Amino acid sequence: METNPRDYGERCRFDAFCKTVLKHEAIDYIREMKRRANREMFLERLPQAAMDKLWSADDYPSDSYVFSYCGYSLPIRSQQVSDAFAGLPEQEQSILILRLVLDLTDSEIGKALDLSRSAVQRRRTKALNVLRTKLTARKGG
Known part of the structure; x- marks a missing residue:
């Protein structure tokens, strides 16, 4: 079986496309993680006044x-x-x-x-x- 140079070029372009898509997905993931880190906070780091607002009492x-x-x-x-x-x-x-x-x-x-x-x-x-x-x-x- 011979490889057609045209098939090889298409395969290289497809590989480059896949690598570009994966690279940009990784960049989007990192951006999302940074955004979450800036917006979200661990419960241990909340001040006591904010913790007091989070509880609720059951009413039976x-x-x-x-x-x-x-x-x-x-x-x-x-x-x-x-x-x-x-x-x-x-x-x-x-x-x-x-x-x-x-x-x-x-x-x-x-x-x-x-x-x-x-x-x-x-x-x-x-x-x-x-x-x-x-x-x-x-x-x-």
Whole structure:
């Protein structure tokens, strides 16, 4: 078998083309690695303030105590707060749930519970004071 000089020339041109493509791919790879090195940082090198922003807490329904009124629920995570809330009368619980969950005014809560606005305001204030007293007594003692 004889090699045709024309085939040899085509083979040389193809080899040169392949080498050029590989050379430029290597250059692109090196550029990409330099770009990444400039933009990315190891976690060990991050300052503590940046590390604090990276965490997230899982939120499970079983981690909170749920109080509900008329299908509206108020989840409370702290056991101390939930114990204090459970110690309130049911009507005061419902007033606080309607106020905190639905953000209703005292007049709207009064219409829902068939109470006057002033009675709702008085019971809400009393309930919040009782909660405050129970929670500060537990912290202090």
